[in-house]
Amino acid sequence: MEPIKEPKPLVLLSSSPHMHSSNSIEGAMRDVILALVPAIIAAIYYFRVGAVMVMVSCVVSAVFFEFLAEKVMKKPVTIKDGSAAVTGLLLAMCLPPTFTVGLSIVGAMFAIVLGKMIFGGLGCNIFNPAHLGRAICLSSFPQQMTTWVIPATAIAAKGVDATTFATDAVSTATPLSIMKMAMQTPEAFKQLPSIMDMFMGNIGGSIGETCVPALIIGGIYLIYKGHIDWRIPVFYLATVTVITGIYGTIMGYPSLFPLYHLFGGGLMIGAFFMATDWVTSPITNKGRIIYAIGLGLLTSLIRLRGSYAEGVCYSILMMNMCTPMIDRFVRKVSFGGGAKK
């Protein structure tokens, strides 16, 4: 028999279109990490070593658990697309700076394995993995998840010895929990930090959620790059502002009450980075507006009338559940009126 000749270089046969935009999952994930850089810098500035430890342990373990899960499930390993790193980073952003490395690793495992891999990997998850991880941490380790510290900068200002920070952190309450108290005893409003501190993030809170300008810059960058839809953050934030504004006026709270809600807690990072998660938000513009308004309603409801001080995480998880239903009932009208059948 004649030896089989080496075939000539083959031509690629494929269905049209033969051109592709530069959009890719890897690129989008890279941009999300890039958009988080201002918030990371702010986190390190305010919370120093604690922030670094939590972020590094979350990211590394998230990538590791994705690798492990894919090996166990005998699926192609997709850690290179960066989505595990993004999940780990976003999870770290909503954990307190005093969280230990061990618990961070457990949190990342919850986020990746229960939040994503169990459903079949990226694209199949129902809930935002980072927020699911946080919610599981919150119910598993309530003590550690609600211990807040004053930022390192504030310690210096108050004259507390900075060396005590690392070992024995100065604990504090978040502005949202102060407001929760103040709803019963109005004089507690006096304990609130200044609105400027709220805006710049010089307050107690989760690692990445306190510095508002850093998050807004990142969010605008993502909107500019076309990765997220402006409708979700805008309608979400507007709904919360309007509802807390009306509630504050009726109850006679200070006039800055809605602004404290807007800048406090995880609302900013939730609106720009969590609620806009591709997989778990609706695909149509109209659906996204409904979703964002629903988020605003739930967040306000939990914050104003619920027993938790913070409601962003749970409201996003709840609206994630509604996403398939929104997508089912909100259909686009096709060009030529096909949908009017």
Add this chain to the structure above:
Amino acid sequence: MSAQECTFVGGAHVPPSKSLTDKVAIERCPAPAMVYIPMSMHIGKPAKAIVKPGDKVTLGQVIGEAGGFVSSAVHASVSGTVVGIQKRYMPMGMISDCVVIKNDGLDTLCADIKPRTEAEITPELIRSELQAKGIVGMGGATFPTHVKYAPPKEGARPIDTIVLNGIECEPYVTCDHRTLLESTDDIIQGLKYFLLASGAKKGIIAIESNKPDAIALMEKKVANEANIEVAVCAEKYPQGSEKHLIYATTGRTVPDRGLPGDVGVVVDNVGTAVAACKAIRDNIPLYERVVTCSGDGVTKPGNYITRIGTLYSDLLACAGGAKGDPGKIVSGGMMMGFAVNSLDYPVIKGTGAVLIFNQDSPFSKHVPEHNCVRCGHCVEACPMGLEPTVIVDYIKKQDWDGAESVFCHACVECGSCAFSCPAHIPLVQYIRMGKQFIGGKGNGGHNPFYKL
């Protein structure tokens, strides 16, 4: 340039990538030694071959008669001897009878071809000549042109506007751009014949804003024509899609499952207008067309007047031959054309371009498909207002009724969704397959290769 550019909702910003050939004047590709003329290069019934091996044919002689109303005649593109009739694959994947003619190199013109006088030209003559001279849509769809100008049925909306499509939103393709620049008078004359045949009051020549030279020239030429105007359209893909062009230029929306005639509009490509002008005024049938031969695998990219039935390999030889190893060959545009496996295909009436890319070109690389991440880019990009990812979801589950319930049939296969998809899902391929199953009632339509 007018400040107001017409456009539509949706679509994608596809890089035009036309700089290789948009300044290159149209040249003539020498007639090859052998042509392979398919009997089925239009939508509708194939033409019936009326020559047999051994017959002598002259340039422009009818070799295939229209097989019905929605069909078109086919003409010899060289003079010489019929060698045989063989079955060949078309770039689109179907098989057609091809009349093979050996060129005698003389280009003896058919004796019937004599120029007409203005007085002879009537709407009836135009309509019958469009079919007899084999005029079909040259933008790629190859729909027989005379069908569009058939007198409307009782009670139907009369045609009041003709839109000439000089958009050419397909990347790399420049044949229409060069035609606009070099056959301007023929285009206007063709449009006048179309207006005469249909009784329409207004003619619009639509040009995309990335061709300022063509717009300026055309605006100058039609300045004295009362019923012809130039519409400048925004640079966006798929601006040249029939339904979107009608919306952009007239504000009318073609209904679902409807035709442009339902809103009183007929759209024709500028290349079709030139061919119609030649067919009616000079009596010359459609036996050659302008083809863009471009891509980084071509030594001398350019726009070539090519005889119908010329093999791609002959066209490439005329364009200086291949530069490197071809890794991808596209018949037609980058967004809607067909990838073919060799250069052994004939140029047909709808072939606007033959694009050849090297092995190391990014277009020659297969990018694997990822899970859908529901980013919604495809929904945003769909000019038909569909939700491609939802349609594809149904198709992957083989739920054909479900796919129909989300208007799978309305897809125009423009490729904007797959172009934008970050997960590289071949959305159009799935939708096309779904349409085959829906059309063929679950058995894969006419295509024997579709088996799930």
